[in-house]
Amino acid sequence: MDLKTIGDRIEISDLLTRYAHAVDTKDWALYRTVFTPDAQIDYSATGGPSGPLEEVVDKLTPMLDLFTRTQHFVSNIAVDLDGDGARVRAMFFNPMVVADAHDGAAAKQFFCGGWYNxxxxxxxxxxxxRRLIEESAWFDGLAEAFS
Incomplete structure (x- = not known):
């Protein structure tokens, strides 16, 4: 592997880390730096929005406000470099805590996993x-978290 390829792979790994950090901190300005302005994003496999970057940010912002804590673990990063383009498939594991109920009930947690393409x-x-398609593999505790 030559130095350019190694550098590209490190930069791509950093991009995925920035993505996870942006989502978990709800830093939408940072989130936008992960994507091209004309990017298409598809979270529909997990019940989220799908469409152009700004439309997705507008819909994702109130959706993620339902959660007091999220943590995206991104791993098993497969990179297929082709000049100035690349295809990346990376696993995610995501525990999420639903906002505490106002009636004093304990916060509820669920987990999900899948792939970012x-x-x-x-x-x-x-x-x-320029394009992200989230692929869902599994959910655990989802029904209980929203009951």
């Missing part, structure tokens, strides 16, 4: 995702 492009600002 990115189409990346090299830009003057580094690697960016």
């Amino acid at each position: 990115h189409e990346l492009v090299r830009t003057t600002d580094g690697w960016r995702s």
